[in-house]
Amino acid sequence: MTEPQIKPDAPAIEIQGLHKYFGDNEVLKGIDFHVDQGEVVCVVGPSGSGKSTLLRCVNLLEVPTSGRIFVEGAEITDPDIDVDKLRSRIGMVFQSFNLFPHLTVMGNLTIAQQRVKGRGKAESVQIARKNLEKVGLEGKETAYPAHLSGGQQQRVAIARALSMDPDMMLFDEPTSALDPELVGDVLAVMKDLAHEGMTMMVVTHEMGFAREVGNKLVFMDDGMIVEEGVPAEVLSNPQHERTQAFLSKVL
Amino acid sequence: MAMSPRKRAQMWRAVQYVLLAVLLVVGLLVADLGTLRGVFFDLDILRAMWPDVIVTALKNTVMYTASGFTFGLGLGLVLALMRLSPVGPYRWMATAFIEFFRGVPALVVFIALGPGVSLAFPGREIPGGNLGVATVALGIVGGAYMAETIRAGIQAVPKGQMEAARSLGMPPGRAMRSIVIPQAFRIVLPPLTNELILLTKDSSLIYVLGYTTATLELTAFGREMLNQEKSLTPLVGIGLCYLMITVPLSIVVRRMESRAEKAR
Numbered sequence: 001m002t003e004p005q006i007k008p009d010a011p012a013i014e015i016q017g018l019h020k021y022f023g024d025n026e027v028l029k030g031i032d033f034h035v036d037q038g039e040v041v042c043v044v045g046p047s048g049s050g051k052s053t054l055l056r057c058v059n060l061l062e063v064p065t066s067g068r069i070f071v072e073g074a075e076i077t078d079p080d081i082d083v084d085k086l087r088s089r090i091g092m093v094f095q096s097f098n099l100f101p102h103l104t105v106m107g108n109l110t111i112a113q114q115r116v117k118g119r120g121k122a123e124s125v126q127i128a129r130k131n132l133e134k135v136g137l138e139g140k141e142t143a144y145p146a147h148l149s150g151g152q153q154q155r156v157a158i159a160r161a162l163s164m165d166p167d168m169m170l171f172d173e174p175t176s177a178l179d180p181e182l183v184g185d186v187l188a189v190m191k192d193l194a195h196e197g198m199t200m201m202v203v204t205h206e207m208g209f210a211r212e213v214g215n216k217l218v219f220m221d222d223g224m225i226v227e228e229g230v231p232a233e234v235l236s237n238p239q240h241e242r243t244q245a246f247l248s249k250v251l
Numbered sequence: 252m253a254m255s256p257r258k259r260a261q262m263w264r265a266v267q268y269v270l271l272a273v274l275l276v277v278g279l280l281v282a283d284l285g286t287l288r289g290v291f292f293d294l295d296i297l298r299a300m301w302p303d304v305i306v307t308a309l310k311n312t313v314m315y316t317a318s319g320f321t322f323g324l325g326l327g328l329v330l331a332l333m334r335l336s337p338v339g340p341y342r343w344m345a346t347a348f349i350e351f352f353r354g355v356p357a358l359v360v361f362i363a364l365g366p367g368v369s370l371a372f373p374g375r376e377i378p379g380g381n382l383g384v385a386t387v388a389l390g391i392v393g394g395a396y397m398a399e400t401i402r403a404g405i406q407a408v409p410k411g412q413m414e415a416a417r418s419l420g421m422p423p424g425r426a427m428r429s430i431v432i433p434q435a436f437r438i439v440l441p442p443l444t445n446e447l448i449l450l451t452k453d454s455s456l457i458y459v460l461g462y463t464t465a466t467l468e469l470t471a472f473g474r475e476m477l478n479q480e481k482s483l484t485p486l487v488g489i490g491l492c493y494l495m496i497t498v499p500l501s502i503v504v505r506r507m508e509s510r511a512e513k514a515r
Contacts, residue, residue, distance in 0.1 A: 061414055088420025098415035102433050102511075111429060112419035157415075164419060 004086045007073030012037045012168045012199040013058055018067035020053055027053050029223040031067070035168070035216075040200045042210035042231065045220035046246055051203045054220070055172050058201065059090045072167060088116050091161030091169040095176050097153045099145040105132070105156050106141040109163045117164065124163070131159040135189050151182030155189055168199035175206060207251060211235055219243045289482060296484040300476060307465065308472035309492045314382060315454040315468060316496075319389025320447050326390055327397030332427075334402050345398065352395035357453045361388045365460040381466045385457045393450050400442045404435035437511045444504045448497050469493060 013035040020028035027050045035041045043051045056062040058069060060076055060083055069077045076086050100108050109128035113119045119127070132138050135155035145153055154174055161169060171190065175183040187209050194200055194213045204210060210217050210231045217231035219240070227240045235251070238244045254262070333345035352360065365384050369376050377383045408431050416426035436443075455470030462471050469489040476485035 059418055061418065084417075084420045084422050087418055090418070092415075092418035094411060094415065096411055098409075098411035100412065100415070100430055100434075102437065112416075112421060115425055115429060116420040160419070 001082050002078075002080050004071075004074035004076075004081055006089075010070065010073030011035060012039070012072060013201060014070040015054075015058075016068045016070075018054070018057060018069065019065045020050070020057060020062060021065045027223050028057070028064075031225060033218065033225060033228075035199060035201055037167075037199055038197045039215045040194045040198075040202065040213055041216045041218060042214040043201065043203045043218045043220060044205065044207070044210060044246075045226075049220040050223040051220045052172055055170050055201060055203050058170055059087050059092055061092075084116070088112075088164055089167045091158075091164060091166035093154070093157050093161055093169065093171045093174045095173040097145070097150070097157045097177070099153055099157055099160070101145050103144075104141065105137070105143050105145070105148075108145070108156060109160050112160075113163055127163050127165075128159070131162045132156075134162065134192070135159045136185070149182060150178045151185045154178065154186045158186075158189055158193075162193075168201070169193065171200065171202040171204065173203050173205065175204070205250065207235060207247075219246065221246070291483055291487050293480075293482045293484040296476070296480050296482055297488055300472075300485060300488050303467075304469070304472060304488055304492060308467050308469045308489065309495070311381075311466060311468040312451065312454050312492075313496060315385035315389065315457060316447070316451045318382060318386040319454065320393060320450050322386050322390030323393030323397055323446075323450070324443075326394030327401050328432075330394060330398035331401035331405060334398065335405060349395045349398050352391050353399075357388070357392045358456050358459065360392055361456045361459050364388045364391075381457055381460055381462065384460060385454060388456070389450050389453060392453065393446055396449075397443060397446055400439050400446070401435065404439035405431060407438050408434045440504060440508060440511070444500065447500065451493065451496055 011034040013033075015031050015033045018028055018031040019026065029050075031054060033054075043054065045051050053062055057064050058071070058076075060069075064077060067077070068075055071086055071090060074086060075081060076083060100111070103111060106125065106128055109131065110121070110124040113124035113127060114121065117124075129138070129141070132140065135158055137152060137155055137159070140148065140152070140156070145156065148156065158169075158174075174190070175186050178186065183206070187206060190200070190202070190209070191213050202209075202214070214231040216228060217234045218228040219226050219234065219238075219242075221242045227234060227238065227243045234243065235247065238247055330345045330349060333341040334349070336342055336345075361384065364377055364387055377387055379386065412430055412434065413426055416430040417423070421429070454468060457466075457468060458471050458474075462468075467475065469492050473485045473489035476488075477483070
């Protein structure tokens with residue numbers, strides 16, 4: 001097992017010739033794509049287009065069938081690399097939150113800090129407090145996830161990821177499971193994060209967020225990247241007919 | 252006469268209560284209360300059982316069961332993880348072990364581990380005497396049952412829990428220990444309690460090794476008393492002792508469940 005060699009000037013995420021099959025079904029058909037440091041990239045597209053699979057390949061929750069993926073210059077698809085080390089640099093937020101229901105909010109935010117980063121109790125609690133405050137949930141330390149609303153749970157999940165001091169964040173449809181009136185709080189937290197310069201890759205259906213916060217918009221369909229560019233331009237003047245068809249339905 | 256469904260349900264329940272009361276009254280009329288009391292609830296015999304029934308028999312039953320259950324829980328967890336392992340031979344070995352010891356009567360396991368071991372390995376035996384054999388035998392039988400329960404519990408924890416733990420950088424073993432297994436045990440708490448209660452009663456099978464007055468457990472104790480008295484009272488006595496174990500256990504587990512429910 002080799003320690004990942006981080007190269008500070010490399011792109012945050014670089015994907016080369018990525019293919020992914022589930023059985024005989026090819027869900028990713030050759031993806032080449034990168035995310036620069038500090039960039040906010042939004043990935044949009046119809047359901048089944050492979051955008052979530054693409055995101056999950058970045059931290060190897062899905063293992064690519066072929067192709068290479070580099071995270072800060074270190075190849076995460078290298079079979080000899082210490083994947084856990086690299087993963088702890090990549091925050092991930094799931095559509096269904098995936099908070100640990102048997103732990104309090106504080107437990108959720110500190111367990112990986114202590115078990116993975118080896119931080120002491122006092123330090124991890126302090127960092128957890130700071131991140132809870134950042135997502136606007138100070139005072140919820142002793143609550144269990146089941147006692148929080150969906151929007152609060154998702155903000156705890158963001159704080160949990162941030163407590164590992166990640167270099168980048170992956171968001172897998174973070175607002176899709178939320179009641180409409182709770183979406184705004186989560187998007188506001190993500191917007192703050194983007195303004196602080198966090199590198200973000202966001203799979204989303206929130207075109208408003210993509211336009212306002214994103215540096216780059218990637219449109220995927222049928223396992224391929226169909227079009228990418230500055231969000232405002234792609235959204236108002238899509239070049240490809242499949243992009244046009246999709247946007248006419250969602251906008 | 253037309254009756255509303257609710258009225259009919261009430262009527263039906265009233266009939267049930269009346270029937271139950273009639274049975275009770277008939278039973279009391281048929282029985283001779285004096286004889287009944289002599290056979291089942293002779294206070295002198297109950298007094299004679301005291302205090303050995305508690306300090307020896309109940310203590311031994313609790314010790315055999317607790318020790319066997321603890322060993323079985325550990326074994327069951329290991330077997331469950333082997334069943335879920337991507338490594339083929341681990342899975343096959345665990346499956347064979349589980350199928351075999353679930354299928355064989357517990358009595359056979361006790362005989363095999365007690366007299367059986369002495370026959371197969373002359374001059375050797377399982378260390379720890381009766382407690383040692385009870386621990387291993389109850390552990391093997393209980394472990395084989397609990398393995399399947401625990402495996403189902405682990406599989407009932409949503410896949411996203413493991414993914415979230417791994418995405419935070421936890422290695423698979425750590426994610427299992429800190430995130431998945433604690434949740435799995437909450438799910439399987441009721442069936443595991445069931446298994447503990449079954450083992451409490453199976454601990455009586457240790458009689459196949461023979462016993463001294465110091466190693467008597469509840470059932471053997473009751474049987475010994477039965478040989479001395481013309482009354483079934485000793486069985487009532489040990490029955491009450493078994494209830495003294497299982498009823499508080501059920502109450503504690505129900506408390507634990509309702510506490511876990513709050514966090515869900």
